[in-house]
Amino acid sequence: MSEKKSLITVLQEKQEELGYLPMDELYKIAEETGNSPARVLGVATFYTQFRLQPVGKYLIMLCKGTACHVNGADGLEKAICEELGIADGDTTEDGLFSLKTVACLGCCSLSPAMMINDDTYGSLTPAKAVAILRDIRKGEVQ
Amino acid sequence: MKVVIGKGSCGIAAGALKIEHTLKTLLADTACELGIAGCIGMCFLEPIVDIYAHGVLLRRLVRVSESDCAIIAEAVKTENLSLLDHLTVSEEDNAFLTKQTRIALRNCGLIDPENINAYIEADGYKALRKVLTMTPENVIEEIKISGLAGRGGAGFPTWFKWNAARQSAGDEKYLICNADEGDPGAFMDRAVIESDPHALLEGMLIAAYAIGATEAFVYVRAEYPLAIVRLQKAIEDATAKGYLGENILGSSFSCHVRIKAGAGAFVCGEETALIESLEGKRGMPRLKPPFPAQKGYEEKPSNINNVETFANVAWIINHGGAAFSAMGTENSKGTKVFALTGKIKRGGLVEIPMGLTLREVIYDIGGGIRDDKEFKAVQLGGPSGGCIPEALLDTVIDYKALSATGAIMGSGGMVVMDEGTCMVNMARFFLDFTTKESCGKCVHCRIGTRRMFEILTRITNGDGKDGDIELLEELCEGIRGGALCGLGQTAPNPVLTTIRYFRNEYEAHINEKKCPADECAALRSFAINKENCIGCGLCAKKCPVSAITGERKQPHTIDNEKCIKCGVCFTVCPVKAVTKNGGECNG
Amino acid sequence: MAEKVNLIIDGKPCVAEQGQTILAVATENGIDIPTLCFMKEYAPYGACGVCVVEAENVPKLLRACSATVSEGMVIHTDSEKVRKVRNIAFELIMSDHDGDCLGPCRLNCPAHTDCQKYVKQIADGDFAGAVSTIREKIPLPASIGRVCPHPCETACRRQKVEEPISIAFLKAFAADEIYKNNTKVIPEKQNSTGKTVGIIGGGPAGLTAAYYLALSGHAVTVYDKMPKMGGMLRYGIPEYRLPKAILDREIAEIEALGVTLINHFTVGKDAALAELRAKHDALLIANGAWKSSALRCKGEDLDGVFGGIDFLRAVALGEKPAIGKKTAIVGGGNTAMDACRTAVRIGAEEVSIIYRRTRAEMPAEDIEIKEAEEEGVVFRFLTNPAEILGENGKVTGVKLQVMQLGEPDERGRRAPVPVEGEFVTLHLDSVIIAVGQKNDPAGFEDLPTTARSTIATEEKTGLTSLDGVFAVGDATNKGASIAIQAIAEAGRAAKAIDAYLYGYEWNYKEPVVSERKESSLDFSDREQLARAIMPHRSADERRHDFKEVNLGFTPEQAMAEAKRCLECGCHDYGHCRLIHYADKFDINCKKLDGEYHPCFTEERLVVIERNQNKCILCNNCVRACAATGKELLGLVGRGFTTVIRPECRGENLLAQCADCLLCANACPTGALRILK
Incomplete structure (x- = not known):
């Protein structure tokens, strides 16, 4: 056919x-x-799937679904933006990280959650999220 | 013995792949079989490992970690399952499952979604065989008897849509499955496709037969890669076995099913926007009439149902419409699947007969509120729905009864909120979503949701003005009456219901510049009491944004410009020197 | 043939064809349903949502552009439910429509004179056209151009670049040019109506009303108590600012329309108000405010104390008021400036201004203050007369209370407060008190008055409580104001009187307009061009005579100055469907203020200027372009941030656009402008 x-x-x-x-x-x-x-x-x-600009090596998809919202996704976003110095949709100058908030990753039971490339991180706090990013950056530097 | 690992997306997110890998190694040289299943729906217990012998479930192990794998292997090898007592699901948690009635989810978590034989063994494709001996009219009649209504949210009688499409002139007709599940907080459709893709296919084939369609599409979110992979495999397997394609099971009925991956637009859950998107265009809703049953995909008669609706169909054919309509209430028949999430003890996928009360679902199945907090509200229907307060928890789950509360049945998102959830911020959250997802075509939705979002934002920022509530209400009324499609028309619901039931919270933000739930960051403040601070530096260390500075053993200070009001300093301070909102300290 | 469908729209039975839309049937039956995104050539689109109508027994509102009629339908196009939804749509569109319908100059002019248009006409060298534009609102352009404190310039956006356009002087320039060449720029007079209108007072207001009423074909008689017409323009504005020959010329043009001018006529003396009412079909009272306000301090009744306007009038009448060598003028307004500069010209050697605040607070125009200073006037700021001193009933000086500025009031103006016990004494021959003026109600006792003893009228039309009697200008309501205010009121009253004479009522409503928010203005890309300086005589030369100070622009200067105009007002005003309906439905454009949609800088599509600030995303242009098969325009982005952009690879855009102008013609607002 x-x-x-x-x-x-x-x-x-x-x-x-x-x-x-x-x-x-x-x-x-x-x-x-x-x-x-x-x-x-x-x-x-x-469509949000399409990107007209290249993304960073690590694409952070921060879930902003209802369950994540109720469990504190806003605070995560602020902490990540502050840590990386970028806003939602942007890429860090070094091309390492891109941040994209998404409607729902579908892992509500792990909320608040984010995905970095293919890895899912659940039950986050702002401090945990920042620690994860710092670890990745440290790994890159070495 | 067979060890089955739950490999739905949530299981995988919780670490199922690592467990599978480890168990595979550990059980490599044993007679023990390793299998997979979809999602049982007990998301709060993931990752889950089931142990079967001769098809009988012996143990359900929950919250399994990689380090538990050795003992699991040991127990299985030695057939000493008592070693696994500490991992076995508790009686209490199991109540989550035992109080459900599963029809759409009948196979979820129980069979291997990647194996068509597993589905066939579970009476799969039996209904299709039966249908091929019936007339399409009889099939529609059976669905009419069942009382099945569209599970995507609107609750329109399924038989009516099928009949309209059947009656529509033209010999080229399309059947479309709406799997563009975009409600934040809803994942029923994903679970069904990932866990039981053939149930969807069988339902679609029956529908295609009934309306006279030979082409079918599944429009599925690109964000559901696992679902797409499993569905694709299911299509291939079903085609290979003759359930799909030309001359199905030797009959004159032919039907092809194709997957179309959506590209990320919530509005494509709206029928006409979905059709536009299928045609490769911007997913902007069309004016109705004409309705899809008259002019749909490529201007041809089309019928669209959502995943859960189709998942019920084979069961109805097998058991008869009457068996389905025996469940539920006068105007809502059968069962409904909900994604129960939020501040709930036991969150996950829940399928219950219509007519249960919200309280039964939240307390009996969900186990009530986490961390002994107070229940505040439950949100149904996502961005198109509303928040229902404690006083209405005895409302039965029924299309009419839920609509009367200002919420809607919706597609099945059920998010529970506790005292720490600010209802104004909740409304703002949904409007943030809607304004981002508005396609931008009609004025009421494009600008209207934006203005509502701006007003809600200023209220949560403590800049609310006298008259803002009334302005919101006026906007709600105008948008509801004027927006082009369902997304816009229902966008005011989260605002209207929160104003209706939690007006005092709005007033507190506007008049007293206070957030009663203490959630709105702008209305929160943290400070360090110089008298009490011992300069231990713990707060500074824990602060995720380095907003706290100070010499060791000297009182520290918080830079309010940097502070994101997360409250971690307040929580960790060993001497309660951090104060919140100008007074209150931790303890 | 298909069967006919019977339905009722707004109570009117209509017959329609099967399959017709409600909008089509309503249009055929003369019922106006608003729509912005419907174009009859194309399929309905459904974006604007302003065409919603209510059908009885249908719970949801219907979009008239696409909903088809059915037998027995009962449609309401203006029900409460419709209004709510429709008005929200308009309020939302206006909240995201970043454009000025009218320039701030025009909006701020009390008469809403189309400044932008005549400035453009001057820039293009069309001086007669400019005068004709001005005369739509101001029949005395050369006079008003010289004396107007120009609220238009106060509002001028060009200030965001450097300085406002010299709008007032441009007005005078255009008229001067016309008069110089003896060009007649007066519209055709309507045929005689046989109605007569009496106008009491021949000042700017009375003359304005006379002009418009005469043009409408009414027989107009102007009664004035002074020897000549012109009112305060003649007796309050000194010759050096407004040469009376110019005023005479403008009055002559009005007289030439057949207006009867009667001077030396005082109401209440030469005839009672009732007699004039009986004599005319309608009356307009525009008798002004001719009494100087008192200072209310001791010594005000001494010989040598003059009222500001009394003093100016005396000089205008050719008298030589005995002000002596040393005089002081009390006040900080334009009358005070006129008085002090006139005092200089009639021979006073020491002229000072006594003003209780500082220069920054002076209401007088800056240029007047500057020129007075140049002519040797001494300014005594932060002083206020405590007592006018005299001997033998004659002024000898003034005792001044020293003042200081206190805390700002709610309007931000700092009130002067006395410095306890500090006084200064000035030795003077005379004191001129120019602190305001009042009307004289004598002769008009039949009319109800306000708390200020002015005549109370309906503000927009000038209608008084007496049938057929209208009143405008300084004698009414809030009292004395500037000439252009009186002219604005007179222009509206002329319309109201005209309507009255035809037996209907005319109501004035301020037009609903879109105005850009200050925050969205950005002129950083504009080249800085200095405002034209009006050529004028030197202080040494001018202080000895009454010849006009200003020498006037040359045509080159005027045209260059006019070209500085930013053209804020929208080219589409008058054609714009959006503002037409916003005005019709009285939409509050600012009610739903919020952020504007993002915009790209103006892009040109060959001969079409695209201003996306004004775009309402009706998608008409996109659909019109797609219909040509080219589809050069498209929606980009989603939701609130959607914009319409032309897209084509490389420079092909120019080659591909066929200049068909379909897009621009389809635009319901001013977002697309044809530059040809």
Whole structure:
């Protein structure tokens, strides 16, 4: 059965390949899929999954689901932002960390939780979260 | 003996992979079989390891850590399970399961989700076989008898939607499964797909047969990678076995199922936005009419149901609609799955017959509030729902009864809050979510949720003004009546219910600049009493943002610019020198 | 043929085709349902949400742009429920619409003169056009341009760059140019209506009303007690500021419209108010405030004490008031400046200003203070007359209480307080008291008055409690103010009188407008260009005569000055659908104030200037562009931060945009502007 890939699927595959979606690639995709660049950019900026900028080596996904909120995710966010000197959605200057708050990681029983790349950290406190980040940074320095 | 490791996302997050790996090594040379299962729903006890002999569950081991693996291996090898007493689930915790009635979750945590034979052994695909001998009309009739209603939140009768799509002109029709579970605090659909993907597929196939669709999609959140992997495997296995694809089980019925990964937009849970997204566009809702049953995906008649709805279908066909409608209340039939989370002792996935009270779920199943705190409210329905106070805990779980409280049944998020949760901040939390997730198409939602968020933010920051509550109420009414889709129309619910039941908290923030729950950081302050401080430096060491400075053995000070009001200094100070909100000290 | 559908919209039975939308049927039946994002060429979109209507027995409101009619429907387009939802939509849109409908100059002018338009016309060299624009509000542009304290300039945004535009002088310049060339810039007069209007008082207000009422075709008679028309412009403003030849010329133009001017006519003496009422179909009282306010200190009745406006009037009438060699003027306003500079010109050798606050608090215009100083006037700040001293009934001096500034009041103005026991004495031949002016109610006793003894009127229209009698200007309500205020009131009263003569009521409502928030203004990218300095005669030269101080701009100077205008007001005002409806529904634009959506700097799309601050995301332009098959415009981002951007690879944008202008024409606001 022939399957026409939707624009979203094309973008997902490209991001999977490159880690993010550079503008040039968007133009290329527009040409290849017969969509206007405006439409491609419109789709790429609508969904939170798509990134037009590269992310840091460590992508921190901080859960801001309801359970995490109730259990103190706001404090975690403040502490992480303060520690890294970046805001939600940004990457540290050294390219080491990116912070992204997400709606729900689906591990509500571990709340408040965050994921750094593929590892999940649960039952956090601001101090624990900061310690984890410092450990990673220390590991990088060595 | 068989050792089965719970490998749902939450189990994995809690460390199931490491345990699997370790046990694999330890049990490598034994006759002991190692298996996996999905999520049993006892998230508060993860990671969970079950020990079976001849298909009978002998032990359920909970909160297993890597270091427990040796003793588990030892016990299994020596068949001395008493070694595992300390890991075995307690009677009390087990009450979490025994008080449930599982239909949609019937196989979850019990069978291997990656093995189609496990599903078939559990009566899987029996209903599909039966359906192929029935007329589509009879199938719809059976669903009508069951009283099954859409479990995604709106509670619209499932048979009606199926029938509308069936009646719609055109021979190309689509069946769509909405697995874009975006409510923060809800993970029912994820658990079903991860733990029992074939139950979803079988339900979808029956629905496709009933409406006359030969193409089906599962629109699943990209944030659920494990679910996607397991569902993909299930599709392949089912196709290989002839349950899916051309001429299913030798009949003239053909149906293909494809997975479409969403790309992160809560609004795509709305039917028409989901269709736009399936078509590869920005997920912005369409004007209705036309409804999807008339013009849906690619302008063709389409039917959309959510995961839990489909998960019930095979059971209904196997047991009859009447068996399903025998459970529940007059206007809400069958069971409902909830993701019970928050300040609850036993949190996880709960499936109960409609008609139980909230109190029964929270106290009998969930075990009540953690840390002996006071119950304050329970949030149902996520960003579209509302907060229900203590006084209404005896409300039965029923579409109508819950709506009357200002909340909604919703898709199943049930978040419990205690005295330490600020209800204004709770409303702000949901509006923060909604304003970020608003697609931006209609004015009421795009700007309206933003303005509500700004007003709530200023209230929680202690900058609330006289008249803010009334302004919020006015905005709520306007947005509810004017927003284009369900997301916008229901966005005011968290605000309206918190104002309705916790108006005093709003007033305290606005008039007295106080947060009664002591949660709002801007209204909190910490200071170190110079007289009492012994300069031990513990607070400075523990402060996550280095806001505390001071010479050793000299009184320390807090830099209020830096302070994030987390309160750790207050908690750790050995001499109670840290004061909160200008007075109160720890002790 | 398909069956017809019967329905009722706002009580009106309508017949429609199957499948028609409510909006289409309402439009066909002359019922206006607002919409911003509906374009009949394209499928309904549903974004703006202002077209909601209520259908009986339908719980949810319907979007009229897309909901189709059905048999027996009963629709309400303006029910309470509709209003709530619709008004919130407009309030929300306005809260996120970062644009000025009208420039601050126009908004701050009491008459709402379209300053931006005439300044632009001057910049373009269209001086006649400029005068015609000014005359829509001010029939005396050369006179008012010279004397107006210009609230327009006070509000001018150009101050955020360096200095305000010299709007008032530009006004005078344009009129001077026209008069110089004898160009007639007066609209066609309407045919005679046969109605007569009597106007009492030939000052700026009376003349303004006479002008507009005459243009409307009414027979107008102006009665004035002074020998000549002009009121305070003639008898209160010195010649060196406003040469009377210019005033005469402007009055002559009004007279040429057929207005009868009767001087030496005092109401209550030459005729009673009732007689004038009987004689005319309507009356307008604009008799001004011609009494100097008293200082209320000892010695005020001495010979040699003059009232400020009394003194100026005497000089204007050609008298030589005996002020002697040494005089002091009490007060800090423009009348005080006029009086001291006039005193210099009639030969006083030592002229001082006595003012109880400091220069910073002086209400007089800065340039007046500066020029008075240059002409040798001495300013005695922080002093206040305690007693006017005299001998034999004649002024010999003044005893001054020394003052200091106290704590600021709630308006931030620091009140003067006496320094206990500190006094200074000045030796003087005369004292001129210019601390305010009052109206004289004599002759107008039939009319109810305010607590200030002014005539009480309905503020917007000037209507008094007597049928057919209107009153405006210094004699009414809050009392004396500036000329442009009286002109504004007279202009509105003329409309109200016109309506009255036709037998209906005219009500004035301030237009609902969008105004940018101070916080969103950023002019850091503008080049600094100094304000034009008005050429003027030197102090040594001018202090000896009454010839005009200012020499006027050259056309080059005026045009360069006019080009400094930032053009704050929106090009789309008058066409903008958003503000049309916001005004219609009386929307409070500031009620839901909050953050604005983010914006990119202005981007040009070939010949279209895109101002995303004003964009309301109706998506009309995107859909219009998509309909051409090009789809150069698109929505970018999500939710509140969504913007519309043109997107094209490299420079192709210019090549691809076909200049079809469909996008700009589809824009319901001023976000897109065609530059051709």
